[in-house]
Ligand SMILES: C[S@@+](CC[C@H](N)C(=O)[O-])C[C@H]1O[C@@H](n2cnc3c(N)ncnc32)[C@H](O)[C@@H]1O
Ligand SMILES: Nc1nc2[nH]cc(C(=O)O)c2c(=O)[nH]1
């Protein structure tokens with residue numbers, strides 16, 4: 001039995017981001033990432049600060065905990081991290097979902113491929129813009145996107161935008177893969193702010209500015225602009 005490093009299992013809540021925003025879902029958050037984005041809102045998955053909370057669980061144990069936590073009140077599970085695509089055997093969990101009639105979503109940055117991506121219902125690839133300090137391997141990303149297009153997978157691209165340079169990057173990604181549904185998401189620069197009223201007010205301002213930029217840009221006609229809905233509701237709270 002393979003074991004997977006798990007940091008959080010929570011829900012039901014709503015998917016706060018991207019292609020299935022608003023969908024009622026459970027979350028499974030894996031530990032470990034091959035990136036270290038400067039603004040990561042889940043840095044505890046890779047910076048060592050929550051290393052004592054990591055549990056090694058089998059797919060069956062993850063399923064049992066999802067069932068105990070969510071009861072009969074869910075039909076969809078989102079796998080996020082960290083980068084869940086580091087886990088080559090995670091297909092074992094997707095086999096259980098299939099058997100139980102549960103739909104799945106994945107959040108990953110497009111740095112690694114796994115064949116179990118084919119079994120995900122709503123797959124989000126979120127390449128990282130310059131403000132993250134990460135560098136996109138476009139050869140790898142090309143390979144991943146080609147496989148998903150050839151398989152007719154339901155997937156999207158989501159780029160978080162903090163500044164004009166990020167917007168240029170977002171445009172470059174959208175141009176490179178014009179047939180892939182494209183989402184632009186507000187960046188949260190205050191991931192440790194505890195004053196939710198202030199945070200939400202600032203984020204709504206940033207969201208408005210982002211909408212304005214996209215509205216004025218003739219290369220961004222076929223895109224969707226979204227905030228992180230969960231952050232607008234719960235601020236930087238974990239496990240929601
Ligand atoms: C925490 S990541 C985990 C999954 C995967 N490592 C990835 O980055 O796609 C989940 C999503 O949150 C986004 N995200 C992380 N920090 C953020 C921030 N400060 N503001 C807005 N979105 C953020 C990421 O870009 C990604 O789309
Ligand atoms: N409600 C909610 N929606 C989310 N969408 C992506 C999340 C993530 O951290 O990957 C996330 C999260 O942590 N909570």
Ligand code: SF4
Pocket residue numbers: 033034035036037040041042043045081082083109
């Ligand atoms: S790739 Fe995702 S989890 Fe990893 S550091 Fe970046 S935002 Fe955080």
Ligand SMILES: [Mg+2]
Pocket residue numbers: 041042
């Ligand atoms: Mg998050």
